[in-house]
Amino acid sequence: MEETLMKVVKFGGSSLANAAQVSKVVNIIKADDQRRFVVVSAPGKRFSGDIKVTDLLIQYANAVINKQDATPITDQIIARYQEIAEAFAIPAGDFEEIRSTILGLPQHDYQDNDYLMATFKAHGERLNAVLFAKVLTAQGLKAKYLDPREAGLIVTDSPNDAEVIPESYDRISEWSASSLIRVIPGFFGYNLQGQICTFSRGGSDITGAIIARGVHADRYENFTDVNAIYAANPAVVHNPIAIHHMTFREMRELSYAGFSVFHDEALIPAIQGDVEVVVKNTNHPSERGTSITSTKRVNPAYPVSGIASSPNFCGIYIRKYMLDKKGYSQKILNILAEHGLSYEHMPSGIDDLTVIMRQDQLTDDLEDTLIRELVIALRPDEIHITHDYSLLMVVGEGMVNRTGLMSKATDALARQNVKLVMVNQGASEISMMFGIQEDHANIAVQALYDAFFPDL
Numbered sequence: 322m323e324e325t326l327m328k329v330v331k332f333g334g335s336s337l338a339n340a341a342q343v344s345k346v347v348n349i350i351k352a353d354d355q356r357r358f359v360v361v362s363a364p365g366k367r368f369s370g371d372i373k374v375t376d377l378l379i380q381y382a383n384a385v386i387n388k389q390d391a392t393p394i395t396d397q398i399i400a401r402y403q404e405i406a407e408a409f410a411i412p413a414g415d416f417e418e419i420r421s422t423i424l425g426l427p428q429h430d431y432q433d434n435d436y437l438m439a440t441f442k443a444h445g446e447r448l449n450a451v452l453f454a455k456v457l458t459a460q461g462l463k464a465k466y467l468d469p470r471e472a473g474l475i476v477t478d479s480p481n482d483a484e485v486i487p488e489s490y491d492r493i494s495e496w497s498a499s500s501l502i503r504v505i506p507g508f509f510g511y512n513l514q515g516q517i518c519t520f521s522r523g524g525s526d527i528t529g530a531i532i533a534r535g536v537h538a539d540r541y542e543n544f545t546d547v548n549a550i551y552a553a554n555p556a557v558v559h560n561p562i563a564i565h566h567m568t569f570r571e572m573r574e575l576s577y578a579g580f581s582v583f584h585d586e587a588l589i590p591a592i593q594g595d596v597e598v599v600v601k602n603t604n605h606p607s608e609r610g611t612s613i614t615s616t617k618r619v620n621p622a623y624p625v626s627g628i629a630s631s632p633n634f635c636g637i638y639i640r641k642y643m644l645d646k647k648g649y650s651q652k653i654l655n656i657l658a659e660h661g662l663s664y665e666h667m668p669s670g671i672d673d674l675t676v677i678m679r680q681d682q683l684t685d686d687l688e689d690t691l692i693r694e695l696v697i698a699l700r701p702d703e704i705h706i707t708h709d710y711s712l713l714m715v716v717g718e719g720m721v722n723r724t725g726l727m728s729k730a731t732d733a734l735a736r737q738n739v740k741l742v743m744v745n746q747g748a749s750e751i752s753m754m755f756g757i758q759e760d761h762a763n764i765a766v767q768a769l770y771d772a773f774f775p776d777l
């Protein structure tokens with residue numbers, strides 16, 4: 322007899338972009354009664370060039386903040402939900418609730434514009450979950466909307482970049498015996514004051530993982546629009562090989578470095594709860610997808626599992642012939658912390674170091690201030706900021722204790738004239754990281770793919 326599993330399923334924006342997609346999702350839920358908790362994103366892009374509902378809501382919030390007429394935007398948002406509601410014959414009265422919630426968003430009291438933005442954005446998923454619960458009911462399933470507040474999903478007080486508070490898990494676990502299918506909106510929770518705060522962009526994956534850990538699910542199925550996670554981004558490499566199994570730590574490094582198919586922060590609850598993550602395609606649900614677990618399964622022919630690249634990094638280069646190094650990096654970190662800046666890496670030499678950080682945290686003014694403060698605090702011999710780096714990451718459990726992989730990578734990059742501005746190996750035994758100029762990123766990913774995934 323087959324064992325019964327408890328599954329949490331998450332459907333991304335591409336899976337719920339219009340009525341045709343929603344109907345595939347309904348079939349996926351009908352096909353397996355182990356799918357008990359359904360986490361949904363806001364409707365995503367229906368075609369290339371389309372606008373995700375989350376982005377329309379951001380436009381709406383900005384129009385309200387700037388006291389502009391938002392009618393053309395609210396019309397588009399309402400139309401996205403209406404198309405789905407009409408296709409599933411949701412009663413007009415029920416749809417009216419969704420319409421009036423959208424139009425009523427500016428009337429609430431918000432502590433400031435950051436909380437306003439968070440609430441507007443969160444309604445993309447919230448209203449989609451309300452609507453989808455009605456769709457499932459109309460299709461004969463016993464389903465009910467579950468708000469993150471009721472579920473017990475409490476987050477830090479960071480309106481647009483929140484993190485789950487660990488106490489949430491005990492509260493969420495109380496739902497595990499629910500006999501109904503619970504439809505939960507992704508992307509947001511509530512702070513201790515009861516205000517809506519969202520995760521970072523793409524954060525519905527995080528909600529799915531939190532719910533999966535909370536209800537002690539055996540499997541977290543993450544439905545998207547690709548048959549598997551591939552060894553390189555399919556938008557960069559033509560027809561890359563699919564990865565059918567990988568470890569949590571491989572995926573964490575790859576998603577951090579650009580595999581946007583699954584949010585890097587979503588792996589943490591899955592690791593903590595030891596929940597298997599399976600990435601599957603809503604458009605081809607019988608495809609096997611990619612399973613992510615803690616178990617290693619190395620194929621010696623392919624020591625590398627994947628190659629990722631992520632743009633928009635910058636580096637603050639600091640050189641000083643130091644007689645006394647004590648406290649030097651501490652001073653740098655203090656200055657960054659005073660400005661609320663986080664750094665990603667700090668490779669160093671005998672007399673120099675580079676602080677690698679995400680570029681979107683900095684403005685021109687802030688860069689000038691930082692340089693000024695660093696000069697006063699450190700009296701460096703040289704200091705400058707270099708922009709538009711990409712980080713390139715080669716990841717694989719099979720790389721442990723293998724020799725010659727670094728030279729294989731650097732040879733492949735050199736053949737394509739890719740200049741390395743930073744190399745970092747050893748910090749993690751399963752990855753090599755390279756800093757390169759952003760405009761070399763695609764050539765570099767292709768070169769590494771060809772080197773590590775030759776036709777066997």
Ligand SMILES: Nc1ncnc2c1ncn2[C@@H]1O[C@H](COP(=O)(O)OP(=O)(O)O)[C@@H](O)[C@H]1O
Nearest residue numbers: 333334335545546547550551553554580581582
């Ligand atoms: N290595 C990779 N394997 C598969 N997809 C990838 C990879 N790297 C980036 N992607 C992109 O991730 C997309 C799916 O993620 P996303 O757009 O967030 O989907 P969803 O709308 O389901 O949340 C794919 O369509 C693909 O373009």
Ligand SMILES: N[C@@H](CC(=O)OP(=O)(O)O)C(=O)O
Nearest residue numbers: 333334362375522523524525
């Ligand atoms: N809708 C949110 C959250 C999310 O996870 O969306 P998606 O599943 O479409 O990546 C965003 O666009 O950021």
